[in-house]
Amino acid sequence: MQADQAAIASWIRGARAIVVLTGAGISTESGIPDFRGPNGVWTKNPAAEKTATLQHYVSDPEVRAQAWHNRVHGRYWDAEPNAGHRALADLERRAALDTLVTQNIDGLHHKAGSSPEKIVEIHGNVREVKCLSCAWRAPMEVALDRVRAGEVDPDCPECGGILKSATISFGENLVPADLARSQQAAARGDLFLAVGTTLTVYPAAGLPEYALANGARLVVLNAEPTPFDPAAGAVVREPLGEALPAIVGAV
Numbered sequence: 001m002q003a004d005q006a007a008i009a010s011w012i013r014g015a016r017a018i019v020v021l022t023g024a025g026i027s028t029e030s031g032i033p034d035f036r037g038p039n040g041v042w043t044k045n046p047a048a049e050k051t052a053t054l055q056h057y058v059s060d061p062e063v064r065a066q067a068w069h070n071r072v073h074g075r076y077w078d079a080e081p082n083a084g085h086r087a088l089a090d091l092e093r094r095a096a097l098d099t100l101v102t103q104n105i106d107g108l109h110h111k112a113g114s115s116p117e118k119i120v121e122i123h124g125n126v127r128e129v130k131c132l133s134c135a136w137r138a139p140m141e142v143a144l145d146r147v148r149a150g151e152v153d154p155d156c157p158e159c160g161g162i163l164k165s166a167t168i169s170f171g172e173n174l175v176p177a178d179l180a181r182s183q184q185a186a187a188r189g190d191l192f193l194a195v196g197t198t199l200t201v202y203p204a205a206g207l208p209e210y211a212l213a214n215g216a217r218l219v220v221l222n223a224e225p226t227p228f229d230p231a232a233g234a235v236v237r238e239p240l241g242e243a244l245p246a247i248v249g250a251v
């Protein structure tokens with residue numbers, strides 16, 4: 001084990017309130033594409049970004065048909081958590097995890113066994129479908145079954161409104177309660193782990209600022225440099241599927 005990983009393990013052991021923020025980097029080893037990175041889906045194919053932009057989704061039935069096709073055939077539905085997700089679930093059993101905030105919509109922290117009450121999915125999730133006009137929500141399978149049965153753009157059974165995965169699209173506001181919960185956790189924690197996130201997409205990227213303002217120690221685990229590296233007590237560049245199990249295993 002490397003010296004910095006041993007140090008991080010000791011910080012985790014000594015912390016009284018750990019806040020973890022995860023981004024796309026933790027799920028790439030599960031085969032889920034990075035959307036915004038240098039080799040990201042949207043970087044290579046800007047048209048694909050339309051399906052995730054609320055304005056296009058609402059105004060263009062063809063964008064919705066494409067989005068439903070993607071949901072039926074996409075990787076989110078059969079992806080499995082990797083060693084990094086499992087290490088974070090393990091962390092909760094070994095140390096004082098306060099909150100696990102994720103920018104990911106893939107639900108893999110749930111699948112890996114992290115406690116649902118500890119998780120804040122700040123960009124929503126793909127496990128549920130929601131109506132954009134009323135409060136109707138249901139498990140995503142309910143809508144996918146209708147698409148598999150031949151509907152190209154299933155509508156809301158309550159009001160006829162447009163249905164969408166319960167994710168936060170571009171142009172859509174975050175859920176205020178989720179954001180507040182994340183900020184409050186960051187502000188009371190004494191150790192903040194930023195995992196697989198470039199820390200450039202706000203407001204999630206602002207969470208380390210709350211932690212640092214409270215005097216918390218910051219650890220960045222990401223393959224690429226982040227704007228917060230100079231403020232971090234340690235920076236880990238190794239693949240998360242190797243580094244996280246090594247660190248958590250030493251707690």
Ligand SMILES: [Zn+2]
Nearest residue numbers: 131134156159
């Ligand atoms: Zn509705």
